[in-house]
Amino acid sequence: MSTIASFGFWSFVGIVAGIYTLFALGVQVQFGYAGLLNFGQVAFMGIGAYTMAILVVKEDLNMWLAAGCGIVLAILAALLLGLPTLRLRADYFAITTIAFSEILRYVATNEDRLTGGSQGTINLAGIGQASQYDGAWQSFLGKVERNLHVGSDAAMLILVWTVALLAVAAVTLLMRTPWGRVLKSIREDEDAATSLGKNVFLYKLQALALGAALGALAGVFYAWQFSFFSPDDFAPLITFFAWMIVILGGLGRAWTVPVGAVVFGVIFAGTRFFDFPPFSLLDSTERAYVRLIVIGLVIIGLMLFRPQGIFGSRKEMVLE
Amino acid sequence: MSTAILEVQDVVRRFGGLRAVDEASFHVDEGSITALIGPNGAGKSTLFNVISGFLSAERGTVQFEGRRIDRAPAHRIAQRGLVRTFQVPRALTRMSVLDNVLLAATRHPGERLNELVLHPGRARSRERRARERAAELLALFRLDTHAGEYAGVLSGGQRKLLDFARVLMAEPRLVLLDEPMAGVNPALGRQLVEHVLRLRTETGMTFLFVEHDLDIVMEASDRVIVMNEGHVIATGTPAEIRGDQRVVDAYLGTARAT
Amino acid sequence: MFMQLLANGLVTGSVIALAAAGVSIVYGILRLVNFAYGDYMTFGAFTAVYFNVTLELPIVIATLLAMLATALLSVAFELVLWRPLRARNAGFMSLFLVSVGLALVLRHVIYLVAGPQSRTYTVDPYKVYVIGSARLSGAQGIAIVVAAVGIVLVGILIARTGVGRMMRALADDLPLAAVAGVRTSRVILAAWIVSGLLAGLAGVLAGLVQTSFDPQLGFTLLLPIFAAVILGGIGNVYGALVGGLTLGLVMELSTWPELHGGVDPTYKPVVAFGALILVLLLRPQGLFGRARVV
Numbered sequence: 103m104s105t106i107a108s109f110g111f112w113s114f115v116g117i118v119a120g121i122y123t124l125f126a127l128g129v130q131v132q133f134g135y136a137g138l139l140n141f142g143q144v145a146f147m148g149i150g151a152y153t154m155a156i157l158v159v160k161e162d163l164n165m166w167l168a169a170g171c172g173i174v175l176a177i178l179a180a181l182l183l184g185l186p187t188l189r190l191r192a193d194y195f196a197i198t199t200i201a202f203s204e205i206l207r208y209v210a211t212n213e214d215r216l217t218g219g220s221q222g223t224i225n226l227a228g229i230g231q232a233s234q235y236d237g238a239w240q241s242f243l244g245k246v247e248r249n250l251h252v253g254s255d256a257a258m259l260i261l262v263w264t265v266a267l268l269a270v271a272a273v274t275l276l277m278r279t280p281w282g283r284v285l286k287s288i289r290e291d292e293d294a295a296t297s298l299g300k301n302v303f304l305y306k307l308q309a310l311a312l313g314a315a316l317g318a319l320a321g322v323f324y325a326w327q328f329s330f331f332s333p334d335d336f337a338p339l340i341t342f343f344a345w346m347i348v349i350l351g352g353l354g355r356a357w358t359v360p361v362g363a364v365v366f367g368v369i370f371a372g373t374r375f376f377d378f379p380p381f382s383l384l385d386s387t388e389r390a391y392v393r394l395i396v397i398g399l400v401i402i403g404l405m406l407f408r409p410q411g412i413f414g415s416r417k418e419m420v421l422e
Numbered sequence: 423m424s425t426a427i428l429e430v431q432d433v434v435r436r437f438g439g440l441r442a443v444d445e446a447s448f449h450v451d452e453g454s455i456t457a458l459i460g461p462n463g464a465g466k467s468t469l470f471n472v473i474s475g476f477l478s479a480e481r482g483t484v485q486f487e488g489r490r491i492d493r494a495p496a497h498r499i500a501q502r503g504l505v506r507t508f509q510v511p512r513a514l515t516r517m518s519v520l521d522n523v524l525l526a527a528t529r530h531p532g533e534r535l536n537e538l539v540l541h542p543g544r545a546r547s548r549e550r551r552a553r554e555r556a557a558e559l560l561a562l563f564r565l566d567t568h569a570g571e572y573a574g575v576l577s578g579g580q581r582k583l584l585d586f587a588r589v590l591m592a593e594p595r596l597v598l599l600d601e602p603m604a605g606v607n608p609a610l611g612r613q614l615v616e617h618v619l620r621l622r623t624e625t626g627m628t629f630l631f632v633e634h635d636l637d638i639v640m641e642a643s644d645r646v647i648v649m650n651e652g653h654v655i656a657t658g659t660p661a662e663i664r665g666d667q668r669v670v671d672a673y674l675g676t677a678r679a680t
Numbered sequence: 681m682f683m684q685l686l687a688n689g690l691v692t693g694s695v696i697a698l699a700a701a702g703v704s705i706v707y708g709i710l711r712l713v714n715f716a717y718g719d720y721m722t723f724g725a726f727t728a729v730y731f732n733v734t735l736e737l738p739i740v741i742a743t744l745l746a747m748l749a750t751a752l753l754s755v756a757f758e759l760v761l762w763r764p765l766r767a768r769n770a771g772f773m774s775l776f777l778v779s780v781g782l783a784l785v786l787r788h789v790i791y792l793v794a795g796p797q798s799r800t801y802t803v804d805p806y807k808v809y810v811i812g813s814a815r816l817s818g819a820q821g822i823a824i825v826v827a828a829v830g831i832v833l834v835g836i837l838i839a840r841t842g843v844g845r846m847m848r849a850l851a852d853d854l855p856l857a858a859v860a861g862v863r864t865s866r867v868i869l870a871a872w873i874v875s876g877l878l879a880g881l882a883g884v885l886a887g888l889v890q891t892s893f894d895p896q897l898g899f900t901l902l903l904p905i906f907a908a909v910i911l912g913g914i915g916n917v918y919g920a921l922v923g924g925l926t927l928g929l930v931m932e933l934s935t936w937p938e939l940h941g942g943v944d945p946t947y948k949p950v951v952a953f954g955a956l957i958l959v960l961l962l963r964p965q966g967l968f969g970r971a972r973v974v
Binding site for chain 1: 761764765773774776780783785787789796903906907944950954956957961
Binding site for chain 2: 286287295299300
């Protein structure tokens with residue numbers, strides 16, 4: 103049982119926070135910057151993870167290539183989703199995105215031969231056969247460990263956060279370009295942007311695709327971290343976590359996402375250590391419920407008392 | 423002899439069974455300042471929306487500079503040089519005043535992802551030129567001191583000026599002004615009229631505006647188009663319109679649909 | 681086979697229709713997409729379990745009490761959450777997100793209090809209704825009849841009562857109604873009460889129809905319910921009713937073997953979503969919604 107001071111435990115929290123940074127960054131791009139209500143982000147995470155795993159195990163493809171394919175496929179899926187649905191009004195769009203992620207989850211659960219079904223990737227190569235997809239990753243991780251003289255947890259932590267912070271930096275720079283300016287204007291007032299000659303639909307599509315790519319990248323890291331996953335790992339709840347992170351940090355600012363992710367990680371993991379009443383009276387399943395109740399209350403509390411998030415400005419809220 | 427920069431022919435547009443625009447036809451001369459007037463519910467705003475592409479016409483055609491635009495999407499029409507404002511100024515409140523104006527820059531490679539990646543130099547130089555022009559426009563409208571602030575802090579009158587600066591940044595050839603004087607104090611109104619007149623003289627820009635303030639209309643416009651119940655009932659110079667009995671009847675509500 | 685699927689479709693459809701009406705009533709007036717609605721239903725279902733199984737009250741009494749309890753819950757949230765948020769001019773986004781948070785809280789409080797195990801109501805499991813070639817269990821039969829009655833009552837409420845008229849007025853134009861002297865806060869409260877009653881009823885019916893259920897009951901139905909609401913044109917209660925019945929029928933009938941072997945029954949929700957997306961592509965405002973104006 104991990105103690106509150108154990109490095110292994112907190113580095114695990116850190117790794118999850120890093121993965122969620124990438125994942126929530128996608129939502130930040132889509133909603134924080136472009137104003138899109140994508141509630142199906144977890145679908146892209148699943149596409150990234152499953153595509154890589156399936157291509158490696160079933161087609162014997164090079165793992166790095168397979169990971170790239172996962173990201174490309176997520177982008178294509180985003181385009182497929184966005185083309186018919188981005189013209190819908192915001193709330194309808196939101197619901198179709200949830201429907202989209204649920205459809206994919208259903209397919210992943212039921213198409214046993216393709217995805218291993220509800221049992222997950224353990225089943226990918228058929229019953230009784232080994233289905234490892236991250237062999238190449240493990241050896242790469244080993245190399246990093248040896249070169250940096252760190253353990254596997256630390257190596258993973260460093261790798262995830264390097265990529266995550268690079269992504270945050272890239273998004274920040276991108277949003278300072280004229281392209282980013284148009285995106286922000288779409289969030290503010292689509293009609294005004296249209297009246298100035300901007301093809302709003304095209305920009306929305308690009309934002310959705312970019313967010314999807316980030317989600318898929320998070321999915322690939324998720325797959326590497328856990329070595330095994332199943333469709334239930336990609337339930338709508340995960341998307342809501344990303345939304346909480348983005349709102350917690352503050353909308354429209356990429357660099358607040360890692361902070362939000364770390365806070366989320368701490369809330370999520372820290373509740374394990376509440377060894378005082380009334381929490382000490384609960385068993386671990388019940389603590390899991392409490393954790394989700396806390397997350398829900400945080401979301402409600404944020405919207406009630408600090409909708410601009412930790413780093414947002416009150417002014418911006420007022421101007422909305 | 424002036425050529426028509428805008429030709430509207432027999433446009434029909436309904437809203438829930440009612441014909442908001444009912445076979446409206448008129449033209450706007452290039453380089454003119456034309457007013458579109460009429461009592462409430464005459465269909466002026468709907469027509470504006472149809473011309474600028476925000477609504478589709480069920481029947482009829484709209485031609486801009488000789489090319490049909492009635493089937494074109496709104497952003498394409500704006501790119502071709504037909505730019506409009508909205509009744510309530512659409513300042514992008516959570517963006518800076520400068521960004522608001524920069525947004526209107528036309529043919530900016532930096533706004534396209536592929537160009538950003540492949541030709542960053544072109545994007546940079548276009549952005550430089552855009553910033554210079556934006557600074558000029560902001561200075562012209564005395565908004566330069568607010569350039570870095572959120573547009574949301576501007577007063578109503580300043581937002582109207584910002585709207586105008588933005589429209590000009592887009593270097594349009596035809597500007598559709600939707601009730602530019604609404605909610606504007608007389609001093610500011612005067613400023614706007616002067617800007618419009620100057621622009622017309624210096625650049626040959628054409629203006630079509632919807633307005634309820636008939637004094638401004640009489641004073642500033644070359645030609646007036648009068649609408650009632652969805653169609654055009656009279657066109658002419660301000661003097662001709664003033665004396666036209668049909669127009670008086672329309673405003674007094676004594677006109678019957680013919 | 682077809683008759684059986686038709687009957688099943690009517691059962692599923694009526695439950696969805698009732699719930700969709702409840703969502704629509706609130707959405708129409710407040711423009712609030714209540715993501716916690718599924719969990720309001722679960723609350724109703726579990727409260728009925730308490731009355732019916734623990735206190736051993738007849739299912740009808742238990743249902744009525746559960747409906748009341750859900751209505752009270754609904755009103756409580758309006759007073760504690762939604763009204764303060766509206767007073768702060770919270771936008772549609774904030775409200776949606778709060779409802780997401782609320783859904784999480786409500787569902788897991790139910791998990792905490794009631795536990796994750798499946799529940800069943802104490803009703804006669806052997807009663808079967810036979811209509812033509814269709815067989816309906818006692819629970820399914822009750823569900824159709826009750827839902828039908830509920831649907832008719834909702835229809836009458838909206839169309840003929842003073843309260844219903846005011847709700848429609850508010851749904852049409854809230855600021856105008858306020859200016860015209862309608863006591864908006866009272867009507868809004870009435871809307872939440874009706875919404876809560878319907879949620880409770882739909883929750884119990886869903887539990888009856890599924891025979892056994894756990895705290896995920898409402899949430900799993902939420903998307904088909906939203907699909908029905910959108911299908912019917914958001915804010916339009918009659919549309920929601922039609923949308924619900926349509927979706928229920930589409931879902932069940934899609935598994936008909938005559939249709940190229942039929943869809944795998946586990947994919948029924950996918951069919952519902954697919955139908956929704958298809959309709960939205962062809963008619964973005966839904967079957968009965970009004971077209972958008974710039």
